[in-house]
Amino acid sequence: MTAKNASQYCYACGGTLEQGETTFTADFGSGVVVVRNVPATVCSQCGMEWIDDDAAEKIEKIVKDAKEKHSVVEVMSLPA
Ligand SMILES: [Zn+2]
Incomplete structure (x- = not known):
């Protein structure tokens, strides 16, 4: 375990990890x-x-809300 995020390496290929952004999609059936x-x-x-962990928590809540609202398609963005 290390406290320095900057020194992390990809476990799959050993490449350098960088902070960036991605698009998350979840298909929950309905x-x-x-x-x-x-x-x-x-x-x-x-x-x-x-x-990121805090982003994952927000996404979890978004998906939960979308299920409860019975949304067919929900598109949103997280503040960076
Ligand atoms: Zn890699």
Whole structure:
């Protein structure tokens, strides 16, 4: 474990990880949620993405709300 995010390496390919953004999509059967501008850690070599913990929590809530509203398509973006 290290406290320095800047020294993280991709577990899949060993590439350098960089802070970036991604688009998250979830298909929960009766509908689809798309969340844009999601803060994520992205591998500069293979493109693998890890969504940040606090962003993942927000997305979880968005998906839950969309299910409760029975949304067919929900598109939104997170503030960076
Ligand atoms: Zn990688």
